[in-house]
Amino acid sequence: MSARILLLEDDPAIAQTVAFVLEREGYRLALCGWLHEARACLARAETDLALLDVGLPDGNGLDLCREIRQGPQPALPILMLSARSEESDKVAGLELGADDYLAKPFSPRELVARVRALLRRAQALREAPARPVAGFSIEAGGSRVRYHGELLPLTRRELGLLLRLLEAPQRIHSRDSLLDAVWGQEADSGDRTVDTHIKTLRAKLRLVRPEQDPIRTHRGLGYSLD
CATH class of the missing domain: 3.40.50.2300 (Response regulator)
Incomplete structure (x- = not known):
């Protein structure tokens, strides 16, 4: 349709x-x-x-x-x-x-x-394949993600970043690759945009599990998901 x-x-x-x-x-x-x-x-x-x-x-x-x-x-x-x-x-x-x-x-x-x-x-x-990662589950064809059973209230950008990280956990994703995958090449955004959205994504994950921080920052390189 x-x-x-x-x-x-x-x-x-x-x-x-x-x-x-x-x-x-x-x-x-x-x-x-x-x-x-x-x-x-x-x-x-x-x-x-x-x-x-x-x-x-x-x-x-x-x-x-x-x-x-x-x-x-x-x-x-x-x-x-x-x-x-x-x-x-x-x-x-x-x-x-x-x-x-x-x-x-x-x-x-x-x-x-x-x-x-x-x-x-x-x-x-929605169709991006994602490997199973402890604590995360993807629903509704990739339009929703649960973290330890809790539905995450993600914006479109936060969802895109998380799905991208889930595609290849433990791989370091550069800011440029995340920007291109989630915002597209025509978007007028930069590294700071990615950092800001990663920060808000982390905050929502901590609301579910304050003691955990599954997103790892690799200084000068990018981000990965543990």
């Missing part, structure tokens, strides 16, 4: 153009022009990717991005659409958990390419 995409965009002209382009590619669209409509749509049906405008009549798409990362679908791929092209706005979106950011006006071809890349990466994370 084709991917289901939530499009939150209050400009009718842009919404119609995006809907036409994506439906022509075979995607199923749920079109919303208001923030409260998008919330209801997410609660009502499973979604594979969200395209969120920033400026909306009843709020801000960045608020919905934050809510998604804290909700039942924290790993949902999110692409922000905004007329704001300033670097600070882009950084704010990415730090709130957006996977990508596209400034208006954008070409339909670039939008489709980015949507495909995000969906492909999400699928790869």
Whole structure:
């Protein structure tokens, strides 16, 4: 079945153009022009990717991005659409958990390419084979991980990092390889981004087992999972 995409965009002209382009590619669209409509749509049906405008009549798409990362679908791929092209706005979106950011006006071809890349990466994370590691269990096709029986409330990036480490435990994964695997080559991120997400991932693991720290830091090299 084709991917289901939530499009939150209050400009009718842009919404119609995006809907036409994506439906022509075979995607199923749920079109919303208001923030409260998008919330209801997410609660009502499973979604594979969200395209969120920033400026909306009843709020801000960045608020919905934050809510998604804290909700039942924290790993949902999110692409922000905004007329704001300033670097600070882009950084704010990415730090709130957006996977990508596209400034208006954008070409339909670039939008489709980015949507495909995000969906492909999400699928790869779900299908990535992982070796059994003591204390960890992977569920729902790679969309959830339990640690000593406790379901971890992971964001999409944290989940991607953990699955990558679980693929080859005890192997040292460089920051560049983790960045490429989880963020993709087109992502505007660096080593500090990986370090920050590893820190939050560690904190969530310690909430389950405070005495354990299965992620090992190899100074100047990267990270491994023991």
